[in-house]
Amino acid sequence: MRLNALLAASLLAGCTAAGPLGEVPTVDALLLGEQHDAGAHPGLQERYVRxxxxxxxxAALTLEMAERGASTAGLPAAAGEAQVREALRWNTDAWPWERYAPAVMAAVRAGVPVLGANLPRGDMRAAMADGTLDALLPGPAIKAQQQAIRQGHCDMLPEPHVQPMTRVQIARDRAMAQTLASAAANGKTVVLIxxxxxVEPGVGVPQHLPRALRAESLVLPREETGKDYCAEFRRQMERKPV
Known part of the structure; x- marks a missing residue:
């Protein structure tokens, strides 16, 4: 299931308040889909966790921003941020710690484990060549995922790269789903950031969750940043060696 856009917008509009959210879905897994550079999203994520x-x-906080197998389990609630980053094997070059620290540390302070959920980078090359991943989504969903890969790369990705990149995306979604399922606890909610x-139900993590797991996806409202993402991607492509 997916929360409707009106509810998402109303929640985001109130995210500057310091108090807890009024109502959080009673589900086994709550998937929070962010825009990675939206300034308002980290505050709302922290409020859900808190x-x-x-x-x-x-039950647990799981993250795309850390690899599967990394965990704060065993750390004391008073652990410092440096300890937490080390436990999560945090890659500060890829993900700004300051953006995710509020939600992560809220979970740690509550004595709740934070789990890396993403596919390890060392497994990505194998995923690119793994044809069995093509069968994990129905045909229309595969096509939608491939189109999302093209659009996400500003239609500048060479076509032979689309299928391997789609397989990586599917493998990442499956890894996150497996982490969510393994952290599920009766009467509690696992959160994914x-x-x-x-978190799109038709093509993403929900496609790989057990049917018995009650999951809700909340895509946070898009925020206009004024950035030209395609111009930046074009510059990156031009800097790559031939």
Whole structure:
């Protein structure tokens, strides 16, 4: 299931308030889909984590931003940020710690584990060549995912690269789904923070979750940043060696 855009917008509009959220879905897994550079999203993510923790309903916080196998389990609630980053094997070059620290540390302070959920980088090359991944989504979903890959690369990705990149995306979604499922606890909610495309029910993580797991996807409202993403991607492509 996916929360409707009106509800998402109303939640985001109130995210500057310091208190807990009024109502959080009673589900096994709550998937929060962010725009990675939206300034308002980290505050709302922290509020979801804090609200569930205060209600004793937070089973775990899982992250696209850390690789599967990394975990804060075993760290004390008073652990410092450096300890937490080390436990999560945080890649500060890829993900700005300051953006995700509020939600992560809210979970740690509540004594709730934070888990890396993403496919390890060392597994990506194998995923590109793994034809079995093509069968994990129905045909229309595969085509939609391929089109999302093209658009996400500003239609500048060479066509022979589309299928391998689609396989990586599917493998990443499956890894996140497996992490969510393994962290599920009766009567509690596992939260995932990931990019918006990963939480889309038709093509993303929900496609790989067990049917018995009650999951809700909330794609946070898009925020206008004024950035020309395609111009930046074009510059990156031009800097690559031939």
């Amino acid at each position: 609200t569930l923790a205060q209600q004793g309903r937070l 990931a990019g918006a495309g990963h």
